[in-house]
Amino acid sequence: MGHMSVSRRTLLGGLGGLVLAVQMPPRRARATGTIVEDVTTPFSPNAFIRIDERGVVTFIMRNVEMGQGIYTGATLLMAEELDLDPETVQLEAAPPDVAYVDKDMGTQATGGSTSTMGEWVLLRKAAATARVLLVQAAATRWGVDPAACRTEAGVIHHDASGRAVGYGEVAAEAGRLPVPPDVSLRPPSAFRLIGRSHHRLDSPAKVHATAQFGIDARVDGMKFATVAACPVMGGTLVHVNEGAARAVSGVVDILRLPNAVCVVGSTTWAAQMGLKAAAPEWNAGENAHVDTALVYRQLHDGAAQPERGIVAQEKGDAHAAVAGAHRQYAATYQQPLLAHATMEPVNCTVHVTPDRCDIWVGTQVPLRARDSAARITGLAADQVHLHNMYIGGGFGRRLEHEYVEQAVQFARQVPYPLKIVWSREEDITLDRFRPAYVDQIAAGLSSHGNIVGVTHRIVGPAVVARWAPEGLMPNGMDGDLLAAAADVPYDFRASYLDFVRRETPGVVTAWWRGVGGTRGLFVMESFIDELAAVAGRDPIEFRRHHLKNDARAIGVLDLASDKANWSQPMPKGSGRGVAVQFLFGSYLATIMDVKVDDDGSVRVLRAVVAVDCGRLVNPDQVRSQIEGGLMFGIGAALFNEITLDHGRVQQRNFNRYRVLRMNEAPVIEVHLVESDADPGGIGETGTAAAAPALANALAAATGRRYRRLPLLGKQELDV
Missing domain, CATH: 3.30.365.10 (Aldehyde oxidase/xanthine dehydrogenase, molybdopterin binding domain)
Incomplete structure (x- = not known):
């Protein structure tokens, strides 16, 4: 078309x-x-x-x-x-x-x-x-x-x-x-x-296996390929053992880009074995010095800078309110790089001819992918035909399209249709990662234990600046980071929020089933819970008091607390935690029950979620999205972190990048509120709720506070 x-x-x-x-x-x-x-x-x-x-x-x-x-x-x-x-x-x-x-x-x-x-x-x-x-x-x-x-x-x-x-x-x-x-x-x-x-x-x-995902693409005359790119961003390809690769039965071609090699075979197995034999060697380049300690050092340095950052919110004089309060309280939170690790690894099938380019792929950005292919091939946009397929997990990964560009660059070199499937190791190593962040937040409490002011600094990358630079960064502020930080249901008398931008060296950062919302909610709801403890008040009652002007937020909080039997005592070694949110136009209250065993292992027993997402289009699908989002978020909150050493990602497969297993899944109850409001979004809300509800439940069970993700990793900050 x-x-x-x-x-x-x-x-x-x-x-x-x-x-x-x-x-x-x-x-x-x-x-x-x-x-x-x-x-x-x-x-x-x-x-x-x-x-x-x-x-x-x-x-x-x-x-x-x-x-x-x-x-x-x-x-x-x-x-x-x-x-x-x-x-x-x-x-x-x-x-x-x-x-x-x-x-x-x-x-x-x-x-x-x-x-x-x-x-x-x-x-x-x-x-x-x-x-x-x-x-x-x-x-x-x-x-x-x-x-x-x-x-x-x-x-x-x-x-x-x-x-x-x-x-x-x-x-x-x-x-x-x-x-x-x-x-x-x-x-x-x-x-x-x-x-x-x-x-x-x-x-x-x-069910009947007729649904066509990107990885299912089959085209007449197609050949199969797999790729390896330099594992350090910005590095280049130095050497390929082409003779050894071509000696592998079924290997058809060996293709090169300045930073990657593609081995083509008559079967996927032949391509994989040929790539292994090719044993590519790399020049790591200028990012070879990057490690996780450097990433966090830059973030904490930004948190400590005395100058104002980019001011995103200033209501009253929050600094004076905190300084003059009956009691001051402050905390610093740290969150890691995260991979998407979708079940369907990155793949793309391309056929380039002198007057046409066909692409079979699952992408969240078909127009951008098509236009990039036109630019690379020199064809007009209407000569590029993108056939969009089902996606086996997006989570923001397929809002990127660099893998389509790579596939088109390789396919230009051959006359036949080329199907490229990344290995799981390639998929995780060269992911576009959810950014790491450091948040510094402080509050003042009155003599009655109420919040009189909040100051908050966010330090980290601006995903919007790269993905959508055309006008979505007013005054240099990444507006997505306001979610659950400035845009909160709580009625603070005075509040101040600024952003210190620190781009992560050595990787590309991107969307991850919510960035601002998942980052901000962990910080805000963990901090609210800590303030309730400092004030000596019940976490539900403390939240309800500060939500007094938001009836929908109070509604989901009351419904969740009732269904979860909030006031019922928990046995020793167990804890119950809560998180309230207004994200993507929807209200949620999430309560989780956890048990911490003597060996330190954690079992998530139950999650109770009350949802007011406006008019319900398909209630069953809302429940499914909450359930799936929570599972995704629980696994990430407990286990996941991408670390770097000499510019290289250290987690390359599911043995070191854990997903929640079936026997670890909690019982999930979702209670839907009937509403006349227009629909809100729901796909990322469950994921955002997981980390703060879990952190607060673990704090209730252990008596210690969790300010760093993943929750089962070390809790000392990399200051």
């Missing part, structure tokens, strides 16, 4: 100027690679919906499915307004195009827990507009008032005359009608689908 000259304002501005006659690619049957050609030019009232003369409705999905369930949630939104059975809707991944730009992400991207928030009005209006046009076409054919018609399951009915017609039968006529400037949406009282649990629409394809 070529570049469409349509502005985002035209597309999103109330859908009053819907894109007409959009040229869409051939329809794909749900979750398979089968091409199904449309019989005639379909009715395409906008960039999201297509209806052919047989009545087959195709939903062009701009968000990428990576396990979060957006294919189901978004389909429910569309089917609600278009009066369809969601099981009958065909899904198609949107091609790279400006028509599908997400205004919150600033590009065509899936991430940041923005999908449902972004689609809540947009998709419903797109579907409602299509329905109005279809009904008008039927009413005109019958010579009746459109208001006398109703729709049900893809059929338009005129009850007074007993006539009925399917959407497909009037699709051509609907396509000739003027698009209405605005349409009414169904009131919540009329919802049939929204708010009711629905099974995942992509589950059958996954």
